[in-house]
Amino acid sequence: MAKPKTPKPVVFDDPNYLTGVIDLLGVICYGEISAWERLAEDAKMAPDLKTKVEIGAMATAEFVHFTRLRDRLVEMGVDPYEAMSPFVTSFERFHKQTGPSDWLEGLVKAYVGDGLASDFYREIAAYLDANTRELVLGALSGTGDSEFVIEQVRGAIRENPSVGGRLALWGRRLMGEALSQAQTVVAEHDALSSVLVGSVDRPGMDLAGIGRMFARLTEAHTKRMEKLGLAA
Amino acid sequence: MAKPKTPKPVVFDDPNYLTGVIDLLGVICYGEISAWERLAEDAKMAPDLKTKVEIGAMATAEFVHFTRLRDRLVEMGVDPYEAMSPFVTSFERFHKQTGPSDWLEGLVKAYVGDGLASDFYREIAAYLDANTRELVLGALSGTGDSEFVIEQVRGAIRENPSVGGRLALWGRRLMGEALSQAQTVVAEHDALSSVLVGSVDRPGMDLAGIGRMFARLTEAHTKRMEKLGLAA
Numbered sequence: 001m002a003k004p005k006t007p008k009p010v011v012f013d014d015p016n017y018l019t020g021v022i023d024l025l026g027v028i029c030y031g032e033i034s035a036w037e038r039l040a041e042d043a044k045m046a047p048d049l050k051t052k053v054e055i056g057a058m059a060t061a062e063f064v065h066f067t068r069l070r071d072r073l074v075e076m077g078v079d080p081y082e083a084m085s086p087f088v089t090s091f092e093r094f095h096k097q098t099g100p101s102d103w104l105e106g107l108v109k110a111y112v113g114d115g116l117a118s119d120f121y122r123e124i125a126a127y128l129d130a131n132t133r134e135l136v137l138g139a140l141s142g143t144g145d146s147e148f149v150i151e152q153v154r155g156a157i158r159e160n161p162s163v164g165g166r167l168a169l170w171g172r173r174l175m176g177e178a179l180s181q182a183q184t185v186v187a188e189h190d191a192l193s194s195v196l197v198g199s200v201d202r203p204g205m206d207l208a209g210i211g212r213m214f215a216r217l218t219e220a221h222t223k224r225m226e227k228l229g230l231a232a
Numbered sequence: 233m234a235k236p237k238t239p240k241p242v243v244f245d246d247p248n249y250l251t252g253v254i255d256l257l258g259v260i261c262y263g264e265i266s267a268w269e270r271l272a273e274d275a276k277m278a279p280d281l282k283t284k285v286e287i288g289a290m291a292t293a294e295f296v297h298f299t300r301l302r303d304r305l306v307e308m309g310v311d312p313y314e315a316m317s318p319f320v321t322s323f324e325r326f327h328k329q330t331g332p333s334d335w336l337e338g339l340v341k342a343y344v345g346d347g348l349a350s351d352f353y354r355e356i357a358a359y360l361d362a363n364t365r366e367l368v369l370g371a372l373s374g375t376g377d378s379e380f381v382i383e384q385v386r387g388a389i390r391e392n393p394s395v396g397g398r399l400a401l402w403g404r405r406l407m408g409e410a411l412s413q414a415q416t417v418v419a420e421h422d423a424l425s426s427v428l429v430g431s432v433d434r435p436g437m438d439l440a441g442i443g444r445m446f447a448r449l450t451e452a453h454t455k456r457m458e459k460l461g462l463a464a
Contacts, residue, residue, distance in 0.1 A: 081281055
């Protein structure tokens with residue numbers, strides 16, 4: 001194996017933190033590859049080549065993030081596919097229950113999912129060691145590409161206002177499913193939740209703090225829906 | 233529009249050469265985006281996540297090449313989607329007539345197509361101005377990723393030798409279709425063929441030279457098939 005490029009943070013001496021970080025990288029890693037897959041699938045529904053390319057650019061950004069996270073896991077001496085495996089079911093369940101029935105639903109899902117993931121990365125970054133934080137924040141870049149979605153969705157609603165009601169419901173369903181899967185993931189992985197909650201030596205969020213984090217995520221979701229011209 | 237980063241080559245004063253280069257970039261550009269699309273589609277058939285990621289890496293390399301070519305066209309003041317449009321039919325016809333019926337056929341198509349495209353880029357690079365040459369050669373990098381295909385195909389033949397005969401036929405069909413579509417494209421685009429053939433001021437290949445180029449491409453294809461353990 002190649003010599004690790006990243007020095008081992010002292011905090012990795014806490015085995016519980018280390019397990020939690022591996023879980024965290026595994027869950028984000030699988031999230032990225034599964035987002036790549038869904039976006040590439042959605043691109044097929046694009047009404048023209050230019051729009052297909054916009055979705056392709058989002059998909060490609062996800063794939064690049066995936067490779068960075070995977071390479072970091074390898075550097076840490078962890079099999080990335082093993083680290084991802086506990087989270088496959090949750091993501092596949094989410095995607096199965098939120099399969100877009102048309103192009104617009106796919107667009108809204110891409111936008112809402114991308115935004116929610118970015119917000120979540122920003123929230124947890126504060127509780128990570130510097131190296132892991134940098135990596136997780138790096139998975140944010142390129143997500144601004146999804147801004148083109150606003151135009152497309154607003155245009156579709158202008159043409160046919162009834163679309164707005166349907167997509168508003170869709171957005172609510174997406175957020176509901178995402179939160180429900182996220183809760184299951186955290187509940188089933190103690191080490192992962194302890195990264196957020198902290199330990200004696202490493203301060204984290206208390207339960208009220210976690211509650212406030214969820215409130216902030218929901219608020220940001222509402223703002224995103226408003227940008228699309230949709231009631232949250 | 234942003235200031236062009238690439239100085240305008242003197243040879244662009246020849247309007248026929250310029251049209252030919254725009255055609256060439258358009259055809260490669262569409263080739264890359266359509267390869268991206270097919271690879272992302274093939275990835276779904278992958279037997280495991282690790283193999284899916286290998287195909288995803290190939291797809292992502294194609295997308296990155298696509299964006300470089302597209303950006304160069306924009307820099308040249310050309311609408312990239314207009315430049316691509318004359319070539320859409322040929323590529324779609326090729327892909328329609330060579331839709332893989334299973335995972336192994338998809339792998340062989342990716343490998344053979346990727347190799348053929350790279351060889352072709354190398355062949356034509358010699359007849360291009362320095363800036364365009366660099367761009368076209370840049371579209372080669374990352375294609376070595378497809379080497380993992382060799383293992384997969386050889387493994388499948390070891391397990392079931394009859395697979396070898398079927399895939400050999402498949403490889404011949406791919407090459408036949410590719411050459412036939414390529415001939416149509418060149419025949420229908422005078423400026424494009426004149427980039428290869430040259431003009432009074434700009435030496436190119438004569439007809440015999442083009443014949444030799446096709447012989448070299450076929451020979452390289454045979455070697456690739458042999459690497460996969462297949463008769464060409």
